[in-house]
Amino acid sequence: MTVHFIGAGPGAADLITLRAARMLSSADVVLYPGTYIDAEVLSHCRADTALVDTQQLDLDQILQVLVTAHQVGHTVVRLTSGDPSLYSALAEQARRLDEAGVPWDVTPGVPxxxxxxxxxxxxxxxxxxxxxxxxxxxxxxxxxxxxxxxxxxxxxxxxxxxxxxxxxxxxxxxxxxxxxxxxxxxxxxxxxxxxxxxxxxxxxxxxxxxxxxxxxxxxxxxxxxxxxxDPARVAESYLYDPARDRSLKR
Missing domain, CATH: 3.30.950.10 (Tetrapyrrole methylase, C-terminal domain)
Structure with a gap:
């Protein structure tokens, strides 16, 4: 099994990707940041999915959940607020998963x-x-x-x-x-x-x-x-300038 890091978007349940919704619906265990996302995001999960709010957990405790779930063959989703490329602690979690021999991947989200x-x-x-x-x-x-x-x-x-x-x-x-x-x-x-x-x-x-x-x-x-x-004026982009020669490749 693979640990899936998924960007939950800014919070709204309908601002996640189709891929993220599909992966949430098939997950056995979902870890989520309760401080930052609306609970409605979890409506994409199955009724029997184990939900773990990480807001009171430290890194070691989070990794223990991820590794243990992987070891028993569960599909695991680690939700991050926004997109995993920004302030998600992805790097440190991924390093520890690598050390534990646990595969992982990343699905982007709306930042x-x-x-x-x-x-x-x-x-x-x-x-x-x-x-x-x-x-x-x-x-x-x-x-x-x-x-x-x-x-x-x-x-x-x-x-x-x-x-x-x-x-x-x-x-x-x-x-x-x-x-x-x-x-x-x-x-x-x-x-x-x-x-x-x-x-x-x-x-x-x-x-x-x-x-x-x-x-x-x-x-x-x-x-x-x-x-x-709040621009006092808005200049017009060269990209759409009528005078631009569109016969040339950019």
Missing amino acids: AYAAAAAALGKELTVPELAQSVVLTRAQARSTVMPAGETLANFAATGATLVLHLAITRAREIAAELAGHYGADCPAAVVSRVSQPTELVLRGTLADIANQVEAADLRQAALIMVGPAL
Whole structure:
């Protein structure tokens, strides 16, 4: 049997892939992050599937469940919020599974930042304003950030910033970024995107922290910053320019 790492998407039961739904329906054991996904996602599972909420488990305990289930011949799904390529602890779990001789694979999911952009109705890469998106996080009671990966360095590029795992530091982050983007730079926070309790806050770096604190947000929220979120003007893409020579291959 194989352990299947599956992106559960941002939380809504209908924002997972067809492949993910099919794999959930055939799983004997499903481990899921109860903090981040809506319980309705588990409706894709069979009634007799063993469900394990990992929010109170450490890495060793999670791996014990995965390995034990594999050893008795069960089909195992390890759900991650959003997409497994971002902040999912995939690397450390996969390394330990390799050491235990347990095969595994990965099924992608809808990343939370994409769902948040959809909730805002925004394109994060607006021509001549921002053509890059930086996906990062803040460091507090968490793993230390690499030395070069500072908010100042990222902000210097002028790219659209998407910060995960940073909502408890919203005021500090807004103050730091205002020094680079300006206090009037558009900012937004999307909490529990796509779920019944979704909350969208829109503002600027000058006032977004006030909104976060008033809403008492403490987890499961993204902070998004950059001029692309509320462009004063929108340049038109060369890709669809009538003057572009479409006879040439790109």
